[in-house]
Amino acid sequence: MTRPAPRPLPWLVATFLGLYGLFAGGHLYTGDAATVQATARSVLSGQGFAIDFDRAYGGAYGPDGKFYGQYGLGAVLSGLVPAAAGELLAGLLPGGPESTRLLRQLPAALWNIPFAAAAVGLVFACAGLLGMRPTTALAVACSAGVGTMLWPYAARDFTEPQVACFLLLAYHELLRLERSGREGCAVSAGAALGWALLTKVYVVVLAPLFVFEAWRRGGGRPLRTAVLFSTPLGVAAAAIAWYNLHRFGSPFVTGYASQVQNTHIPFWIGAFGLLLSAGKSVFLYNPPLLAAATGAPAFHRRAAGDSRFIWLLAAVHVAFFSIQQNWDGDWAWGPRYLLPAIPFTMLAAGALLESGARTLLWRLTLAAGLAVQFLGLAVDPNDWVRYLEAHKRELGDYLPGYPTKRYVPLHQHHWNPDLSPLRGHWFLLRSTLYPASAGSFVLHSSAEEWNDEKGHVLLPLVDLGPAGKHAGSLDFWFASLPRLMEPGQAAAPLSAMGIGCLALVCLGLPRLARSWRLLARAEATADAEART
Structure with missing residues (x-):
């Protein structure tokens, strides 16, 4: 009797639900x-x-x-x-x-946690539909789940994890459409993209790319498929127009501050910031993307159409947000506006893993990603900005008076490696865990001041002093338990949540590991049979 193949997807999602909830x-x-x-x-x-x-x-x-x-x-x-x-x-x-x-x-x-865990599951499902081995799909999904910004943002209240989840769902349904030819998949894909558009209106710039993919994957009836896909998308657009009209008297007014909406900066500022800057580079905050970039050529040879779609989706994100005044999405960890594109690009890492050529690179970048995401989780990103804001006198005009100055994105903690949140979070974490030995935060290079009157001015090396009130507690729910155990406080819901999340991890992780072993054994057997 043949043993049924393990189905790791439910346990994968359950494990990440518990993991994200615990932290x-x-x-x-x-x-x-x-x-x-x-x-x-x-x-x-x-x-x-x-x-x-x-x-x-x-x-x-x-x-x-x-x-x-x-x-x-x-x-x-x-x-x-x-x-x-x-x-x-x-x-x-x-x-x-x-x-x-x-x-x-x-x-x-906690509302982003199920969306982020579902996004991990969708990465696994999409990798499988792209023809990757189940063990490879699991490795890629776990890398996206713990090695990228998806983990910290599962624990935050921004809407980017929700957008990522619905974009992945739309792509998953398009992959199913291509393989099954079922027109219902086109409708569900359009509905998923429509909900992403309802959540964040910038998704409209991605709509042509998805509509083209629906047309391309439509088989013998591409036009009909594209229309079916676009119908729920049109309903979502009409709902947005009504919502804007109801609130602000125009279908095109969203209510965003006029100093931010329709206010653009030179492309090179945002592009350099998002890709290469010390404080916001997508590669610094998502080290496994280096493995994905290395695997991109092999992925393109394997699935050229999907490769073009994924990297175009990432390029549209970079191009659109590079010209926005608030490209940094600040008071946040890393380039948060790029988060919805990151799980897509991680799929290219699967080709690297299956080639077997550079698995060491994947392991190293995953380990670095774990360390980076822990820094983002353990320290509230707001605390680092507040620490710098408290030292304006030493730093000069590092935080221009928002929104009166045009170049709001030229904050020093974006460009100066000394002031990068990566270094800042490490300093605040040490100040929390070992306050006696943390010392002061000292700049090793000249700070740079920017304002409308003076332009760039180099400042002398300065000692910004100890963390003070900006450190003192890890940014995890369980760090608040001692205070919430006092009479009249609410420790019970947090305790129940913690027990539930721990149970999910304890139940899910061993079953996930068992699925991995069984799948790896089956793959090894299939490879041996193929060679004979």
């Missing part, structure tokens, strides 16, 4: 998420999309005099679930003000 912060990080949650609560209470003005919220006043958030309709609709869950938790477990605030925020703070 989550358990709190909101940004005004973006606070704005989305305020809008979702307003919708749930029957008051529509308008919210009370708060300086922390991003948005604008509409023609009706009401304040509206600037974030996508998809983010708001998706946010209804954690908003309702947060209100339910706060009602079931009454406590002090801090406890109530934490309980209301907790579901929203």
Whole structure:
């Protein structure tokens, strides 16, 4: 009797659900998420999309005099679930003000975790549809899950993991369309891309690429397939137009600050920043991409059409965000706007692994990726920016007065290696774990000041002093447990979450390892039979 082949996908997703939950912060990080949650609560209470003005919220006043958030309709609709869950938790477990605030925020703070874990599963599924061996697909998926920015952003409240998940789902359905010829796959692919567009409107620049892929993979009826794909996409576009019209009186006004929206910078500034700068280079924050880039030629020989699609998708991301004033997506870890493209490009690493030529490179870059992502997880990225902001006098005008100056992206922590968040997070982590030996943060090169009046001015070497209040606690939910164990606080939900996540990892990891061993054995047997 033949033993059925192992199916690692469910355990892969379960393991990453648990892993991401274990290392989550358990709190909101940004005004973006606070704005989305305020809008979702307003919708749930029957008051529509308008919210009370708060300086922390991003948005604008509409023609009706009401304040509206600037974030996508998809983010708001998706946010209804954690908003309702947060209100339910706060009602079931009454406590002090801090406890109530934490309980209301907790579901929203964890909301990206299922999307990020699903993205890992989709990388595995897409690699399989591209003809990679199951063990290779597992290796690529795990590399994307722990070696890239997907891990830190699973624990943050930005919407990029959701966009990545839906873009991958659209691509997965297009791969199924090509292999099965089922027209329903074109509709589901268009629906997935449409939801990504509802979540972040920049996805519109990717739409032509996906529509072309639907046409190319449509077999004998390419035009019909492209129309089927585009129909749900058109519905999403109409919904966005209605949403904008309802809030701001025009289908083309999103509410983003006028100093950022439609305000562009020279392409070379953003492109250099996203690709090569000391503070935002996509390769520094995602070392396994070096393995993917090395495997790109072999991947192209194997699947030329998919290779062109993946690298074009990455190039469109870089080109679009390079000219945006807020290309850096700052108060965040690494080049967050590129995150949705990263799992796609990791697929090229599979060709490198299957060639067997440079598996050492993959191991080294994966180890480096683990270290980099741990730095991003253990320290709140906001703490490093606040530390630098507290030393404006020593650094000069490193943070221009947003949004009054055009070249907001020319912050020193993007360009000066001394001020890179990679070094900064290491300093704050040491200051938290070993405060007595961490010492001061000293610049080893001249700081560079930029402002509208003086241009570039070199500053002398300076000692910025110890971390002080900007360190002191790891940015993990379990670091808050001692404080939350006090009377009137909310330790129970976090403890239950931690137990559940640990159970998922303990159940999933051994089964995932067993699947790997069985698959590797089956592949070795097949190779031996092929040679005879």
